[in-house]
Amino acid sequence: MSTIAITGASGLIGGALSSALRARGDRVRVLVRRDPQGPEQFRWDPAIGTFDPGALDGVDAVVNLAGAGVGDRRWTTAYKTEILRSRLGATKTICAAITASGAPIRLVNGSAVGYYGDRGEEVLAEDSPPGTGFLAQVVKAWEGATADLADAGGSVVLARTGLVMASSGGAMAPMLRLARLGLGGPLGSGQQFWPVISLRDEVAALIHLIDDRELAGPVNLVGTVPARQREVAAALGRLLKRPAVLPAPRLGLRLVLGQFAQEVLASERVLPDRLLGSGFVHQDNTLEAVLASALRYT
Template sequence: MRIAVTGSTGLIGTALVRSLLDDGHEVVRLVRHRGRTGRQDDGTLAIGWNPRLRQVDKGGLAGVEAVVHLAGAGVGEHRWTDSYKREIRDSRVLGTRTLAGALAEAKEPPRVLVSASAVGYYGQTGDRVIDESAPAGQDFLAGVCVEWEAAAEPAAEAGVRVVHPRTGLVLSSAGGAGGRLFPLFRLGLGGRLGSGEQYWSFVSLADEVAALRFLIDHPDLSGPVNLTAPEPVTNRELTASMGRVLGRPTPFPVPRFALDLALGELAIEVVGSHRVVPARLLEAGFRFRHPDVDSAVRAAL
C-alpha cells in the first residue's frame, strides 16, 4: 500500500514509518523544506507542502491509498506564550485544512485519512472515566482539538473515511514527555508532579503505532477513536511504576507552585486529569501489547 505521512520525523511518525517500511509498504513523506524532497536513503519519497500557504505537491500524492496526518507543534516544547499558543493552534488547524482540501480536490482521493487529535479534546475530567461519547472540554487544548478535527471535514465531504485518533501520553524514552522524564528517574531524581492524583491516560509507542495501522486497515472505523491504554493511572501510580521498573527511588515530588513557576499555563495540563479509555478500539477487536503501566514502562525502556 502507498501511504502518505505528515510529521514523519517526530516520535510517533518515525516509529510508524519504520513499521510500514518493515512490512513492505511504500511511504510518501510530506516535508516543509524543498531541499529535502525526492527519494530518501530509506527508500521513502519526500514531497513538499506548505500548510501556511495552503500548498501541497498534489502530483506526489497520486496513487496514495491512505494518509496519516501527525504534524503539529509540540505542546510541551515551550512555555505557553500567546505567540506559542497560536503556533500550537495554527500548526494543527492550518495543516489539516490544507491537507484535507488537497485530498478533497484529488481525482482519486485516498480511502482513508487518519488525522491526529488528542485526549485534550475532553478538557479536565478529574477521575471520571471518559470514552468517545463525552463532549468537548472548555480549556485551550480542548478548543484546539475541536478546530483541529473540524478542519478535516472537506476530506470527509469528498467521501474520504476520516478517523481522529485522540492520543494520550505516549510512553517512550526516545522523545516526548517520556524522553524528559526517564533520564531523571534513571538518576533517582524522579517523583510525583503536584498532588500525583491526576489521571494520565498513557499508551506505549508500540501500541500507538499498531493502533494507527489498525485504523488504516479497518473500514468500519471513522470519527473519534481514543488511542490510550485500557487502564489509565494516576501520576502517583506512574511514578511508582517507573521506580519499580528502573529499581530507583522516587523521593523528589515537584509541588504545584514550582510547576507554575517553571511552566506557566502549561502546568495546568501537567497537573490536569484525563481518565480516558479506548472504548471503540476495544469494541473493534484491537489487542494491546502493553495494557498496563508496568508493561508500557518496560517497553519504553
Template sequence: METTRSRVAVAGASGLIGTALTRSLTEDGHEVVRLVRRAPRAKDEVRWDPKKRYVDTAGLTGCTAVVNLAGAGIGDHRWTAAYKRELRDSRVLGTAALAAAVASLDEPPRVFLNAGAIGYYGDTGQHAVDESAPPGEGFLPSLCVAWEGAADAAQQAGIRTVIARNGLVVGRDGGAWGRLFPLFKAGLGGRLGSGRQYWSYISLHDEVAALRHLIDTESLSGPVNLTAPDPLTNREITAAMGRVLHRPTLLTAPAVALRVVLGEMAGDVLGSQRVLPTRLLESGFSFTYPGIEETLRAALR
C-alpha cells in the same frame, strides 16, 4: 495494513510517532511518502507548506491512505501568546491543507487519518470518559475542537476520516517520557502536585499498531481514543517508574512550583484525564502492552 503493497503518505514523519509508524510500514513492504516543508531531496518526499495551505497533490497520487501527525510540540516551550498561536496554526492549518488536498484528488485515498489528542476532554477529574464525552474547557480542548474540525473537507468529500485522539505516548526518545526517563534514572523523579491526577498513556508499540488498525478497519471513522485500557494516577505511574528503573521516587514537584515554571501549561500537567479506548476495543484491537510496567520496559528496550 493488508498484505498487498500500499502507498501511504505521512505528514509529521520525523516525530516520535511518525518515525515509528514509517519504520513499521516500510518494514512490512509498504511504500511511504514523507511530506516535507523544504524542497524534496529524495524520491519518497513530497513538498507541502501547512501555513500557506499548500500541498503538492501530484505526490499523493496512488496513495491508499494519508496520515497527518504534524504539529508543534505541546510541551516544547512555555505557552506564550505567540507559541499558542504556533500550536494552533501548525495543527489547524496543516490539517485543513491536507484535507483539502485529498478531497481534490481524482482518485482520493481510502482513508484520511488525522492526529488529535485526549486534550479534547479537558480535566475529567476522577470521572472516566470515552469518545461519547463532550469537549472540555480551556485552551487545549478548544485547540482540539478546531484541529478535528479542520479535517471536514475530507469527510465531506466522502473519504473515510478518522481522528486518532492520542494519549501520552510512552517512548524513550521523545514526547513527555523522553524527558521523564532521564530524570527518573538520575533519581530525581517524583510525583507532580498531588499525584492524584489520572494519566492516560499508551506504549509506542501499541500506538503504531493502533494507527495501522485505524487505517485498515473500514468500519471506523470519526474520533477514536488511543490510550491503554487502564489509566493510572500520576502517583501510581511514578511508583511504577521507580520499580522498573530501581530508583527512589521520593521527590515531589509542588503545584505552586509547577505553575511558576510552566505557566498556563501547568494546569494541563496537573489536570486529570481518565480516558478509555472504548471504540478501539470494540473494533477488535488487542493491546500488546496494556499495563504500565510492561509499557515502560518495552520503551526502555
C-alpha cells in the same frame, strides 16, 4: 502493499510509524517542508496551503501528524497561536488536497485526549463531551477542520492520542531524566489520571486505523487501564531502581512550565472503547508493561 503518505514523519510517532509501515512492505511517502531529498519525499507548505502536484497520486491513506509540539517550549501567547495555527493549516491543506485528488484516500488525522480537558475521576470515552481549557479548544478546532471532508463522504478517522511513552522523546523523556536522578516523584498531588500508551501500541493502533476503514470519527489511542500519575512515577522508579517519593509542588511546576503546568496536572481518565471494540489488541496492557516497553524500544 499500500502507499501511505505521512506528515510529521520526523517526529517520535511519525518516524516509528514510517519504519513499521516499511517493515510490513508498504510504500511510504513523506511530506516535507523543504526541498525533497529523494523520490519518496514531496514538498508541501501548510502555512500557505501549497502541495506538490502528484504527491497523492496512487496514495491509499494519509496520516497527518503535523503540528507544533505542545510541550516543546514554554507557552507564550505567540506559541499558543502557533500550536493552533500549525494544526489547522496542516489539516485544512491535507483535506483540500484529498478532495482535489478525487480519489478515495483514507485520512488518519492526528488528535489528542486533550479534547476532554481536566475531568477528575470521570470516565471518558469517545462520546464524552469536550472539556474546557486551551488544549481542549485546540483539539476541538483541529478535529473540526476535517468536517467538510467527512461530510462530503471522505474516509476520516481521528486518532485521539494519549501520552505516548518512549525513552527517546515525547511525554516520558523529561520524566525519565528526573527519575534516573531519583527525582521522579508525583507531579502535584499525583492523583490525576494519565492516559498512557506505549510507542509500539501507538504505532500499531495507527496502522489499525489505516487498515480498518469501518472506523470513522474519534478513536481514543490510549492504554487499556487508566493510571494515576503517582502510579506512573512509582512504577518507573521500580523499573529504574530509583526512589520516586519526592513530589513536585504545583507552584514549582507553574514556575518551570508556565501555563503548560495546568495541562500536566490535568486528570483524563480515558478509555479506548472504540479501539478495543474494533478488535485491536494491545501488546502492552498493564502500566508496568507500557513503561518496560518504553525503556526497551525507542
